[in-house]
Amino acid sequence: MRGAVRAGAALRAMAARGPAATAGIIVIGDEILKGHTRDTNSFFMCQRLRALGVRVARVSVVPDDVDTIAGEVAAFASRFTYVLTSGGIGPTHDDVTFEAVARAFGEVLAPHPELVALVHRFFGKTDASCPEMKLARIPTSSRLNYGTDRRTGSAFKYPLVSVRNVYIFPGIPALMERALDGLSHLFRNEQTCFHSRTIYVAADEMLIAPVLDQANTSFQGRVSLGSYPDWASNYYRVKLTLDSESEEHLEDAYRFLMEKLPPDVVVPFLTDPVSQAATEVYALAESGSALGQKVAAALRTVEGALDRYSLDQLCVGFNGGKDCTALLHLVHAAVQRRYPERQEKLKVLYIRIVSPFPEMEQFIQATVQRTWLAAASKSGAVCSRAASPAARLAAARSMCAGTRSSSAPWRAPSGRPWST
């Protein structure tokens, strides 16, 4: 009963909001259809629009042909809330997007006084037939949208042109991304928020297909459920995604699946283990399992070091191997729990071997960036790269190094065992 009441309330809320705003993306460019260039713009647009509460309903890649583009623009404009085009707005013969959008709506191109002034200002040109002036000839009903630079807060000097519900973005990825981020207010749909959950399953899709069918039937129209096999992952076989505009429906569907899926097939795969380290590691330590007991013992050692030394006096040995990565994670979890608000970074010492694999170096760099380590210091250098690692570590009094109990113990140069 309670579930039904909640579901009813959520449905009413959804009906009041109306369906989500939709978008169609038109990527314009022969070079993409010829396989010369890989389109990255549509992926960026899909991600950003979803975060803004807009459902992307279609992506189309079309050639640099006025009639083809015009046909797609007209069709998309009548079906979707927003149409975003990308590409074809430069000064050369193959830049035909403005012409195509004009044709889609039965308009013509005309010089826009504001853009003519900008062309004069940027290029020093006033001749109506110069290539630069092509940028100023736009469909007659165009609007000019000045975005805001998100870093500086100041308005962009050059506007994005839109015609009705069609927004005409540049094709150069850096420019398109900056323009979309600077104009996100045009697309933001406060009434819609997409909620997502993910379940990772260590079993073949065939095994879970019947449960997914049931879930899909029970939540159809309220929660969209996707099932994606991953043949490359070491952790799971299938990624299930649940998406809904209602957090309540989402949680209902999530619980439904967690109850109905075969026992033990759901695996706790974390895409971001770093920010949740304290919660996850201590839950494991307190679980009482065999692994949990070992983790708890290691945490006691780490906490002993944290009791005796300040963060400034501590240093973790890290060479990118499995053992010391596990240790680093434990230290990170203990520090995260003890100093949740800390600003200072944890120090690591990376003693480079003579011939490290480049993949290892990359992993170390990525780990340093991910785990709030001291290495991201002002020099921008990682670990021991800067002039004097000794100087950096001068304040360190305690050193943690991860090894297996089956390995010979590490010893400090003095011959005494290291502290952990």
Added chain:
Amino acid sequence: MRGAVRAGAALRAMAARGPAATAGIIVIGDEILKGHTRDTNSFFMCQRLRALGVRVARVSVVPDDVDTIAGEVAAFASRFTYVLTSGGIGPTHDDVTFEAVARAFGEVLAPHPELVALVHRFFGKTDASCPEMKLARIPTSSRLNYGTDRRTGSAFKYPLVSVRNVYIFPGIPALMERALDGLSHLFRNEQTCFHSRTIYVAADEMLIAPVLDQANTSFQGRVSLGSYPDWASNYYRVKLTLDSESEEHLEDAYRFLMEKLPPDVVVPFLTDPVSQAATEVYALAESGSALGQKVAAALRTVEGALDRYSLDQLCVGFNGGKDCTALLHLVHAAVQRRYPERQEKLKVLYIRIVSPFPEMEQFIQATVQRTWLAAASKSGAVCSRAASPAARLAAARSMCAGTRSSSAPWRAPSGRPWST
């Protein structure tokens, strides 16, 4: 006159061949429109189809919705020679591509005896309602296409389903790629070969737009001309691409542009400097320019070493820096010219500094792979990584090391200057 005669002959040849075969690609997947997953399949398909003589006319990304997919399939099937779909053919509720293709052509799904037998063989299942059997229920007019594994030459065990001119590919990239490569004969269009040339221009698009307009007008319908600014390149500002089904037209358009473009804006940017090293480097050495004279002098030293020592006795010092990269290129050019058929690889010695940047290590790896260097030995290790660099270099009698004349000369540990 001669040009007109040739153009006439080429046009007749093209008319005899008819227009190129076309393809439309339909990528099926909510996950792509939601920005959860980046589509890589359409790029792969565009590249492969073009190489097979097929012009990709459209790419469309659609949600997992039967009616939407059916509408797009029907529209594409009537407009393009081939339709390739990707995704939505697994066992779960969100796999609706077969159903959608059936609906597009007014067909229904029915178990295909050959696929039923394969499901039995692979999964040991015969129950008509089991999830596995969904893979065997396909549109009634389906054909089964068994591709050939290009590595082994044997037929794939599982076929690709097609309905009329619609080819239904899996969405998992590795499977799709293998299927398309194994079935390329279905799409190969022997009558069409796309020819391409690229011109790199170190000038703003505005400056060359008028010439491009002229070229486009002169060659419209015969050569397609693209102009792509690149804001990230250190070598050029604009990449011009010329594409044609006629090599003759392509060369005419290329000559037209090379004559009309402003002087000195075309830059000789080589995307593959390695395979053309001998030609390019010796042309520079013989050009008589100031740089050419220096290159010629360096080549004389390198050739002196090649006169005195066998390749097995030679080793190039290489640390990824600018100086020794230039030297490596010169040695590579000299060796390429002297031993064009050689099988053996050139030896390099990389003396790693204590803290190399990972980017440098990556560059060194890439260079070693690109330039036919000894490092690609059986151990799979690069340069000095393996157990005994000394053992590998035991046979080396001469060492080339690149420095600038402005730097202090390198000296061998013995105190005598190194040979170059």
